[in-house]
Structure formats: C-alpha cells, structure tokens
Amino acid sequence: MYKTSIDFLTQEKIIFKNITQNSENEDEVFEETRRKIKADNQIKLSGIPDFDELDIYNL
Incomplete structure (x- = not known):
C-alpha cells in the first residue's frame, strides 16, 4: 500500500x-x-473545478 503526500511549500x-x-x-x-x-x-484553489479530476502531473 502506498500513500503520497505533496508539499508545495518545500516542493x-x-x-x-x-x-x-x-x-x-x-x-x-x-x-x-x-x-x-x-x-x-502554481494555481489557485479557486481555479480547480473538480479535485477528484485534478491531475498534478500535468499542471
């Protein structure tokens, strides 16, 4: 089992x-x-229409 955490502050x-x-x-x-x-x-939270469909690899 894997768990992934992304920290944009520390990149x-x-x-x-x-x-x-x-x-x-x-x-x-x-x-x-x-x-x-x-x-x-970087994008604003208001610019994300659906978090379930968020593709962090193609931002």
Missing part, C-alpha cells in the same frame, strides 16, 4: 510504502521516499 513529493507483509498481526512499517518536484505553474 517535495513524499511516498510512504507499507513494507509490512502481514499487517493484521503486527504494526505497520513504512518506507519513506522523498523527491523534489518542479512547481513553477
């Missing part, structure tokens, strides 16, 4: 990957990967 994308094989019987352990993103074309 980083953080990916959390669950590396626990059987999470029912033990605590979940996550591997964290950080990558820089290019955020030159």
Whole structure:
C-alpha cells in the first residue's frame, strides 16, 4: 500500500510504502521516499473545478 503526500511549500513529493507483509498481526512499517518536484505553474484553489479530476502531473 502506498500513500503520497505533496508539499508545495518545500516542493517535495513524499511516498510512504507499507513494507509490512502481514499487517493484521503486527504494526505497520513504512518506507519513506522523498523527491523534489518542479512547481513553477502554481494555481489557485479557486481555479480547480473538480479535485477528484485534478491531475498534478500535468499542471
């Protein structure tokens, strides 16, 4: 299982990957990967008509 977090202030994308094989019987352990993103074309929240259809890779 993956969880992705985008921080536009620090211009980083953080990916959390669950590396626990059987999470029912033990605590979940996550591997964290950080990558820089290019955020030159910032948009206003009012300019996003539908957040479900937001494509952050083609901004």
